[in-house]
Amino acid sequence: MTKRLHVAVATLGFGALxxxxxxxxxxxxxxxxxxxxxxxxxxxxTVTEMEWINxxxxxxxxxxxxxxxxxxxxxxxxxxxxxxxRGFTKDALPAGAEVIVxxxxxxxxxxxxxxxxxxxxxxxxxxxxxxxTGAPGDEK
Amino acid sequence: MSHxxxxxxxVGVVSLTSAVAQTAPTKxxxxxxxxxxxxxxxxxxxxxxxxxxxxxxxxIPLERPKDLGSKEFFTREEAEANIKKVENTKEVxxxxxxxxxxxxxxxxxxxxxxxxxxxxxxxxxxxxxEGRVPPLLPEAARRQAAKxxxxxxxxxxxxxxxxxxxxxxxxxxxxPPMLPVGYNSDLQIVQGKGYVAILQEMIHDTRIIPxxxxxxxDPSVKxxxxxxRGHWEGNTLVVDTTNFxxxxxxxxxxxxxxxxxxxxxxxxxxxxxxxxxxxxxxxAKPWSGEVTMSKIDGPIFEYACSEGNYGLxxxxxxxRAAEKEAAKK
Numbered sequence: 001m002t003k004r005l006h007v008a009v010a011t012l013g014f015g016a017l018x019x020x021x022x023x024x025x026x027x028x029x030x031x032x033x034x035x036x037x038x039x040x041x042x043x044x045x046t047v048t049e050m051e052w053i054n055x056x057x058x059x060x061x062x063x064x065x066x067x068x069x070x071x072x073x074x075x076x077x078x079x080x081x082x083x084x085x086r087g088f089t090k091d092a093l094p095a096g097a098e099v100i101v102x103x104x105x106x107x108x109x110x111x112x113x114x115x116x117x118x119x120x121x122x123x124x125x126x127x128x129x130x131x132x133t134g135a136p137g138d139e140k
Numbered sequence: 141m142s143h144x145x146x147x148x149x150x151v152g153v154v155s156l157t158s159a160v161a162q163t164a165p166t167k168x169x170x171x172x173x174x175x176x177x178x179x180x181x182x183x184x185x186x187x188x189x190x191x192x193x194x195x196x197x198x199x200i201p202l203e204r205p206k207d208l209g210s211k212e213f214f215t216r217e218e219a220e221a222n223i224k225k226v227e228n229t230k231e232v233x234x235x236x237x238x239x240x241x242x243x244x245x246x247x248x249x250x251x252x253x254x255x256x257x258x259x260x261x262x263x264x265x266x267x268x269x270e271g272r273v274p275p276l277l278p279e280a281a282r283r284q285a286a287k288x289x290x291x292x293x294x295x296x297x298x299x300x301x302x303x304x305x306x307x308x309x310x311x312x313x314x315x316p317p318m319l320p321v322g323y324n325s326d327l328q329i330v331q332g333k334g335y336v337a338i339l340q341e342m343i344h345d346t347r348i349i350p351x352x353x354x355x356x357x358d359p360s361v362k363x364x365x366x367x368x369r370g371h372w373e374g375n376t377l378v379v380d381t382t383n384f385x386x387x388x389x390x391x392x393x394x395x396x397x398x399x400x401x402x403x404x405x406x407x408x409x410x411x412x413x414x415x416x417x418x419x420x421x422x423x424a425k426p427w428s429g430e431v432t433m434s435k436i437d438g439p440i441f442e443y444a445c446s447e448g449n450y451g452l453x454x455x456x457x458x459x460r461a462a463e464k465e466a467a468k469k
Contacts, residue, residue, distance in 0.1 A: 037237055040235065054448055106458060108458050
């Protein structure tokens with residue numbers, strides 16, 4: 001492990017094997033078909049459950065509206081395998097945690113969104129204790 | 141663990157001499173000094189030990205950028221500049237566009253900048269002066285166009301119309317040939333008596349390769365990954381794969397796809413992976429490439445793709461909602 005370079009990943013085409021989304025990054029499936037770019041959402045909610053499932057994790061949150069009514073949302077995130085390697089543990093996003101999610105709502109109008117950006121309600125990144133995750137563009 | 145993933149030793153890397161280039165048909169920046177005389181260990185069964193957990197992630201594209209023409213190798217300085225260029229390339233996405241409909245890789249993905257990339261002087265994974273996949277033969281181009289036309293307008297009719305990856309059937313890294321992908325190019329090679337097995341984390345498949353001298357399956361048996369048979373040539377595992385289904389359609393290939401792979405451990409941490417792809421009904425000539433697999437910390441994690449594949453269902457429900465909306469108009 002002494003001679004590694006890290007660079008952003010160049011995308012490689014692999015022909016007819018995949019139906020690639022318009023998204024610049026590979027996803028397991030087409031996020032562009034699942035979520036509507038015309039429906040941006042910003043949700044402040046309380047985590048009720050995190051589903052550690054592949055190909056993508058899903059974070060369940062309860063969001064209280066201005067009228068006090070609580071609605072449940074599902075937020076799609078990175079794959080558990082990637083999160084684990086990134087240092088994310090089962091305790092990293094416990095039930096009860098307050099988070100802010102910015103993303104886009106599902107095309108079918110249900111309460112699902114992609115987790116374009118997720119932070120704790122106090123502004124902290126999800127990677128507590130590790131502000132510098134090393135990723136390009138990440139805040140030091 | 142993530143910090144180990146991202147430590148850079150660029151200065152150390154580029155200052156090393158390219159000793160491996162003399163023993164392997166590649167020019168690597170990463171060669172360890174002394175690698176020229178390095179002899180790979182043997183397994184308990186007396187064959188070269190190529191086992192381990194590896195990544196084949198690469199900053200080098202499969203096909204050479206056209207502006208590089210027939211230039212097969214960078215100079216060391218150019219390679220450094222290229223790596224910096226790739227490293228500093230940021231995805232530019234505007235709010236409200238399809239490109240923005242994802243999740244922040246920098247925030248909670250592994251992908252951006254967290255892959256290990258063995259450095260190389262190559263300008264493309266495909267070797268040779270052309271550095272590109274040959275053009276499809278006319279008949280292959282017609283075949284591919286017909287397939288695409290048949291699915292046009294039906295992309296969301298049902299799960300079977302979606303891409304193979306979205307259906308959790310195949311991912312582009314699995315091959316053969318096994319090519320790096322945009323994220324998670326992690327794999328494990330395990331050896332047993334008379335067999336080599338290759339587990340790709342994405343999407344979950346294991347290729348089981350007999351090395352016992354047995355013959356290929358009957359040509360009537362068609363498989364997603366084809367039928368692989370291996371044998372040892374010196375320190376190199378040579379794997380011959382036939383019996384592909386035409387549904388695999390690797391870059392437009394048909395069921396005559398034939399792939400030969402060569403795995404050679406070139407130092408304690410690296411396996412040189414070389415491949416030649418042929419399909420007389422798809423390309424006028426075979427084409428070849430190579431990429432280095434480098435050891436990483438394990439383990440390989442389970443990737444039960446179908447288990448949580450809400451995305452496939454959600455894509456279809458999104459399409460149904462759009463159809464209802466369109467019917468109202």
